[in-house]
Amino acid sequence: xxxxxLRRSLLYVPGNMPSMLQNIPIxxxxxxxxxxxxxxxxxxxxxxxxxVKRFLLNYTDRNKELLVRINPLDTKWGYEDLKVVxxxxxxxxxxxxxxxxxxxxRLDTLLTEFEEELEVEIGRFGIxxxxxxxxxxxxAVGIANSSERIFALAFGAEDYTASMEIERSRGGEELFNAxxxxxxxxxxxxxxxxxxxxxDVSDMEGLRAETELAKRLGYTGKxxxxxxxxxxxxxxxxxxxxEVEYALQVIEAIxxxxxxxxxxxxxxxxxxxxxxxxxxxxxxxxxxxxxMVDTLIDEEAIHGAQ
Amino acid sequence: MALNxxxxxxxxxxxxxxxxxxxDPFALRPQGKVAARPLKRVNPGANKRLSSxxxxxxxxxxxxxxxxxTHHSLRNGDFLLNRxxxxxxxxxLKGIWIASSSVHxxxxxxxxxxxxxxxxxxxxxVNGLIGEMATKGELSCPIVVRTHGGRARSVIEGSVxxxxxxxxxxxxxxxxxxxxxxxxxxxxSLGYAQIDATYASCVxxxxxxxxxxxxxxxxxxxxxxxxxxxxxxxxxxxxxVSTTTRVTTDPVGLQIASYAAQVIEAAGLLRDGFSFQTxxxxxxxxxxxxxxxxxxxxxxxxxxxxxxxTGYFVDMLEExxxxxxxxxxxxxxxxxxxxxxxxxxxxxSADMYANPFNAGAVVNRLxxxxxxxxxxxxxxxxxxxxxxxxxxxHNTGGHSDTxxxxxxxxxxxxxxxxxxxxxxxxxxxxxxxxxxIGVVVTERGIAVNDKHAELKEELIRRxxxxxxxxxxxxxxxxxxxxxxxxxxxxxxxxxxxYRDGSIIDVVRRVKE
Numbered sequence: 001x002x003x004x005x006l007r008r009s010l011l012y013v014p015g016n017m018p019s020m021l022q023n024i025p026i027x028x029x030x031x032x033x034x035x036x037x038x039x040x041x042x043x044x045x046x047x048x049x050x051x052v053k054r055f056l057l058n059y060t061d062r063n064k065e066l067l068v069r070i071n072p073l074d075t076k077w078g079y080e081d082l083k084v085v086x087x088x089x090x091x092x093x094x095x096x097x098x099x100x101x102x103x104x105x106r107l108d109t110l111l112t113e114f115e116e117e118l119e120v121e122i123g124r125f126g127i128x129x130x131x132x133x134x135x136x137x138x139x140a141v142g143i144a145n146s147s148e149r150i151f152a153l154a155f156g157a158e159d160y161t162a163s164m165e166i167e168r169s170r171g172g173e174e175l176f177n178a179x180x181x182x183x184x185x186x187x188x189x190x191x192x193x194x195x196x197x198x199x200d201v202s203d204m205e206g207l208r209a210e211t212e213l214a215k216r217l218g219y220t221g222k223x224x225x226x227x228x229x230x231x232x233x234x235x236x237x238x239x240x241x242x243e244v245e246y247a248l249q250v251i252e253a254i255x256x257x258x259x260x261x262x263x264x265x266x267x268x269x270x271x272x273x274x275x276x277x278x279x280x281x282x283x284x285x286x287x288x289x290x291x292m293v294d295t296l297i298d299e300e301a302i303h304g305a306q
Numbered sequence: 307m308a309l310n311x312x313x314x315x316x317x318x319x320x321x322x323x324x325x326x327x328x329x330d331p332f333a334l335r336p337q338g339k340v341a342a343r344p345l346k347r348v349n350p351g352a353n354k355r356l357s358s359x360x361x362x363x364x365x366x367x368x369x370x371x372x373x374x375x376t377h378h379s380l381r382n383g384d385f386l387l388n389r390x391x392x393x394x395x396x397x398x399l400k401g402i403w404i405a406s407s408s409v410h411x412x413x414x415x416x417x418x419x420x421x422x423x424x425x426x427x428x429x430x431x432v433n434g435l436i437g438e439m440a441t442k443g444e445l446s447c448p449i450v451v452r453t454h455g456g457r458a459r460s461v462i463e464g465s466v467x468x469x470x471x472x473x474x475x476x477x478x479x480x481x482x483x484x485x486x487x488x489x490x491x492x493x494x495s496l497g498y499a500q501i502d503a504t505y506a507s508c509v510x511x512x513x514x515x516x517x518x519x520x521x522x523x524x525x526x527x528x529x530x531x532x533x534x535x536x537x538x539x540x541x542x543x544x545x546x547v548s549t550t551t552r553v554t555t556d557p558v559g560l561q562i563a564s565y566a567a568q569v570i571e572a573a574g575l576l577r578d579g580f581s582f583q584t585x586x587x588x589x590x591x592x593x594x595x596x597x598x599x600x601x602x603x604x605x606x607x608x609x610x611x612x613x614x615x616t617g618y619f620v621d622m623l624e625e626x627x628x629x630x631x632x633x634x635x636x637x638x639x640x641x642x643x644x645x646x647x648x649x650x651x652x653x654x655s656a657d658m659y660a661n662p663f664n665a666g667a668v669v670n671r672l673x674x675x676x677x678x679x680x681x682x683x684x685x686x687x688x689x690x691x692x693x694x695x696x697x698x699x700h701n702t703g704g705h706s707d708t709x710x711x712x713x714x715x716x717x718x719x720x721x722x723x724x725x726x727x728x729x730x731x732x733x734x735x736x737x738x739x740x741x742x743i744g745v746v747v748t749e750r751g752i753a754v755n756d757k758h759a760e761l762k763e764e765l766i767r768r769x770x771x772x773x774x775x776x777x778x779x780x781x782x783x784x785x786x787x788x789x790x791x792x793x794x795x796x797x798x799x800x801x802x803x804y805r806d807g808s809i810i811d812v813v814r815r816v817k818e
Contacts, residue, residue, distance in 0.1 A: 022785050026561055026749040058784075202555075227557035231564065291769050 004282075005065065006030050006289045007152060007192055007221040008237040009230050014039035015068070016048035021055045024066075027227045028234070030289075031065035033094050033128075036081050037072070045077045049084040056088035067128055069094035073106055086114045092126030092151070097159070099135040101146035108147040123149060128194070132156030133163040137178045140185035153186040154223065155179055157196035170206055172213065183218050195219040201226040211236040237286065244287045247280035251297055312687065312736055314811045320801050321427060321448035326808040331710045331742050334806040336663035341464030341505050346532070354534045355480050359512065360393045362535045363470070366508040368394070371401040372469035373429060375461075375502045378408040379474065379486060379493035379635060383545030386474045386512055388415040389537070395424040405429035405466050407457060407498035407656070408701045409436060412545070420447050429466045430457060431691070431701030438697040440799045443815045449698070449800035451691060451813075454634065455660025455667060455707035456805040458501045462657060462664075465807065471506035473499045473531075474540045478513035479521045482531025486636075487523075487646030489515030491540035494636025494645045495615070496525045500655040503530040514540045525653055547586070547638050553595050554588030558720055561749040563592030565770060566676060566718050567600065569745050569752060572764045573714050575673045576600055582628075583613040583669075583708055584676035586637040589718050593676050594618050601627045612668055613659070613675075613704055615651070620644040623651060632668050634659040634704075660707035662805050669704070669711025677705055679719045679746075681733040684775050686740030686755050688717060689733035691802055694726050696792045696816040698800050702737050706805050709742040714758070721748035721782045726789055729753075729779035734792060736811040737802060751778045793817040 009029040013020050015036045024032050034055075040048045052068060059066075068090045070081035082093070095107055104127060111125045127149040131137055137160065144153055157175050161168040168174065179195070186193035195214035198207040211222055211233050222233050239247070253272050257265035264273050287293045307315045310327035319325055326334070348354070356362045368374065374394075376387045387406060394402055400423050411434030419425050420436070428436075431451035439445040452460060460466040475484035476492045486496045491514055503509050503526045510533045511526075520528075554560060570576055570593075582597065584590040595618075601608060608628040611619040615633040617640025623631050630650045636642045645651045660669045669675075680700070681689040688709075693699050709715040719728045728748060745761070746753040753775035754762040765772045773781070794814035804810040 023558060023749070027557070028561075228555065228560055294767070 004285055005151070006286060007065070007194060009224055009233045010067070010154075010194055010221060011224045011227060011230065012039070012069075012197070015052045016040045016044045018051060018055075021051070023227075024055075025059065025061075025063060027230060029064060029224065029227070029230050030221065031067055033067045033069050033223070034090075035069045036077070036085075037069050037096050045071070049081050053084050053088045056085070056090060065091045067092045067094045067126075069096060072097045073103060073110075079110070082110060082114060086111075086125065087118060089120075090125070092128055092149075094128045094130060094154070096130050096156075097133065097136070098129030098131055098143055099133050100139050101142040104129050104143055104146040104150070108149055111149065125149065126151045128152055128154055130154045130156045131182050132159035134160070135163075137181050140182050141188065144185040144189040144191065150189075150191060152192035152194050152221070153182050154194040155182040155196050158199070160196075172210060179214070179217060179219075187218060192220045193218060195222040197223045197225050198229065199225060201228060204232055208232050208236060234290065238290045239283045239287050239292065241292070243283050244292050247283040247287070248293070250276055250280035251284065310809065312685075312739060312810065314736060316809045316812060317798055320798060321450070325801065328739070328804050328808040328810040331739060331804075334808055336463065338463070340462050341467065343505055343507055354482055354532065356533050356535050359389060359535055359537065360397065362510045362512075362533050363390070363393055363397060365533055366470040366510060368399065368402070368470050370399055371403075371426070373403040373405050373467060375404075375468045375471045375506060376406045377473065377496065377499040377502065378406060378410060379496060379498065379546070380491065380541035380543065381546050382410045382412045383542035384410065384412060384474065385539055385541045386472060387413050390472050391416045391419050391425065395419050395422070400424055401426040403427050403429055405461070405468055407454070408703075409433060411435060417445065420445050429460070432698065433701050434699060437699055437800070441692070441697045441813060441816050442818070443795070443797065443799070451698075451702055451800055451802045453660065453702045453706045453803075453805045454498070454656050454704045455662055455669065456702075456803055456807065457498075458656040458659075458661040459663045459805065459807065461501050461505050462661065468502055468506040470508045470510065471499070471502035472510045472512055473503060473526065475511040475513040475526070476540060477515050477517060477521055478511050478534060479517055479519040479528075480534055481519055482509075482511050482528040482534050483519070483521040483524045483526070484511055484513070484531070485521055485523055485525040487642070489513075491515070491543055492642050492646075493541075493543060493546060494642035495633045495653045497634030497654055497659060498656050500526055501657055508532050510535060512537055512540065514538060543639065543642065546636065546642070552588060553591045556588070558749045559589045560592055562718050562720065562747055563589050563596055565749075565752055566593045566716050566747045567596035568768065568770055569716060569747060569761070569765065570597060570674050570714070571600060572768055572770070573674070573761050575714060576604065576606055578607050580606060580608040581610050581612065581671055581673045582608065582675075583611065583672055583712070585678060586614060586616045587678060590676050590678070591616070591618055593718065594622075598622055598627060610671075612672060613708065615641040615644075617641055617644075620648070620651070623648060632659070660704055660711070660805070662707070662710070667707070667711060669708050672708060672712035674714045674716065675708040675712040676716050676718055677709060677738075679717045679728065680723065681730050682717060682719065682728055682746050682775075683730050683733045683740070684779060686743040686746065686753075686775065687733050687736045688738040688740070688743060689735045690737045692735040692813060694723070694734065694789070694792075696734055696794065698813045702802070706738040706742070709738045710805065714744045714761075715742060717743060717746045719746070719748060721750045721778070722786055725786055727779065727782040727786045729775060729782055731779075735802060735813055739804070739810065746775065746778075748778065748782075750781055753778050
């Protein structure tokens with residue numbers, strides 16, 4: 001539970017547009033993915049990575065997680081992206097086209113080398129692999145286990161549907177199996193799962209429906225292409241008031257249980273045990289991020305002093 | 307020269323009249339009685355109809371040096387002021403003052419008549435080229451910029467006597483009863499013209515829609531009207547809309563609106579009886595949208611919406627979210643159509659709206675107003691009159707009136723305009739004093755005036771990005787750099803009157 005990081009919204013920002021980079025501090029998303037890959041034309045790859053470096057160096061009072069989507073490592077830009085950007089200390093790397101565990105392992109090795117060179121803690125830079133092809137989806141479990149730096153798996157539907165030679169529909173039925181497989185791999189590893197983008201920025205109802213589906217399946221966040229989408233996504237991922245109230249009762253009950261020297265107690269006729277407490281703690285952390293409760297839960301009171 | 311309480315240098319007199327330096331929003335108290343106008347007698351069978359504007363000008367007795375007024379309800383679609391000035395020029399009159407409720411870019415047509423001396427000056431704010439040219443020193447015409455409430459006050463107390471009021475009357479009968487609700491040039495509320503009709507020495511109704519007696523309902527009655535003239539066209543109502551009337555889709559604007567709506571909620575104002583004013587810009591409407599959703603969600607029944615009314619407020623009225631609209635000016639066609647349809651869409655005069663010197667203006671009953679700014683300074687003073695190049699491009703409108711009257715006045719503005727920071731050490735021109743501003747909301751943070759300490763605490767508790775205004779300024783300037791101060795000549799080209807008649811600032815000629 002320690003090190004829990006809320007990742008409901010991961011907003012893409014093009015790495016070649018100063019006007020949009022300067023707005024990064026103002027949006028309330030949980031994470032930003034500065035894009036050096038698809039959003040940047042070939043002629044601007046070099047300029048963009050230096051622009052991103054300058055931006056990161058100057059954005060000192062960082063108020064959200066900052067990831068950089070590099071170009072694939074099998075292109076001539078991928079390594080150069082890391083070399084220029086890592087000294088400006090992003091929080092992690094969004095790895096596109098993570099088709100195999102070997103690709104992620106290679107990134108892991110490179111990150112370790114850079115960390116040694118930069119004299120920062122090994123493991124400082126996280127990895128968010130993007131599973132966006134049939135191969136990547138098939139390899140989801142292996143990818144999830146390929147590096148301890150991986151904090152979440154991201155599903156990328158645009159490239160996935162291209163790799164499947166199918167059209168993406170508004171209902172997203174064609175994505176169901178892939179979405180679920182990525183999710184299984186993430187849950188089995190105990191890491192977060194981030195759903196794909198919803199491309200139509202004017203269709204808020206469509207975004208809401210897709211986000212609700214993703215949440216029901218088990219996803220904990222979604223990638224976004226426009227800041228206008230943040231509010232809807234946060235609204236969907238916000239706990240319901242009755243969930244918060246129940247979670248508060250659970251925590252109170254387990255604290256009472258601890259005083260009585262037991263790990264199990266009944267609440268409203270139902271047994272409160274470790275999985276129930278875990279779920280309640282997650283609800284309350286999210287509720288805190290939404291301003292629905294005033295204080296963070298007391299981890300020690302729940303789990304006991306370590 | 308004297309220094310006012312905000313540290314601005316004010317000349318002792320301007321255009322031949324002594325000036326009172328501003329001291330605080332509620333310091334000046336009225337003295338004396340309301341202005342008088344001549345008694346009239348119109349006998350049975352008399353005919354008020356005249357055949358042309360020129361005939362009306364002659365009949366009104368307008369002479370060199372006198373003052374005329376029109377109202378700006380048709381905004382940039384107004385045809386009347388240009389035609390009147392052209393006729394005045396053709397009659398060979400000189401030195402005429404214009405005391406209209408506002409002058410818009412469409413009126414740049416009168417610039418040659420300013421240069422030739424037909425027009426001597428403006429007892430009102432100006433939007434657009436006239437102000438720009440005056441600031442550059444290319445026009446010699448004193449300009450006294452007033453708020454809507456301040457203008458009503460100046461006319462009612464007699465400090466600006468109107469000799470002839472020409473009233474664009476979209477629906478008028480031959481005896482002078484009129485309203486703005488119907489007709490090809492319908493503009494809705496005649497709130498500004500009601501003052502002119504009541505206090506001008508002579509009143510000329512000009513219409514392109516003469517209807518059989520009697521006009522119903524009556525906004526301005528026959529008892530105040532001396533002459534009626536029919537013209538082919540008063541204006542283009544499509545140009546009433548001066549800005550966008552759609553909710554912004556710009557993420558930065560939406561972020562600002564979201565913060566502003568949360569500020570209103572945190573202030574505890576969103577409860578039954580809530581009263582609200584906002585403008586017609588995209589961000590303001592986005593705030594209105596969020597407020598509307600919150601009112602629906604909480605089943606809140608508001609009291610009234612106020613000011614320049616848009617279709618947005620009409621929808622809220624018809625949805626039952628407000629009991630009434632108090633309308634001094636319609637900002638779009640939906641509002642124009644509503645005022646003739648909805649009984650609870652109440653037309654009010656500029657006096658009732660915002661005059662500080664009466665027995666209580668509607669602005670005093672406002673819970674919250676959303677306002678814009680071209681600049682804000684670290685003392686929360688706001689500029690809406692001049693742009694960052696120093697040019698006088700905008701009138702004040704109801705900015706200072708509502709800021710003074712409302713329980714909470716919120717400035718919403720993007721932190722960067724063009725490439726310039728919105729927050730300055732010192733605004734180019736003070737329009738509205740900082741002591742009447744509650745909160746400044748930008749996409750980079752929310753600055754709360756110290757007088758709202760409880761609100762500030764509540765916003766912090768709700769984890770909103772509350773920053774000291776100096777901190778906000780530093781943060782913005784890290785992106786924009788610090789702009790070099792403008793340089794001005796000593797010459798004063800306009801004075802900015804606070805709503806009570808004291809002088810809050812002056813506009814000086816820009817050094818080229």
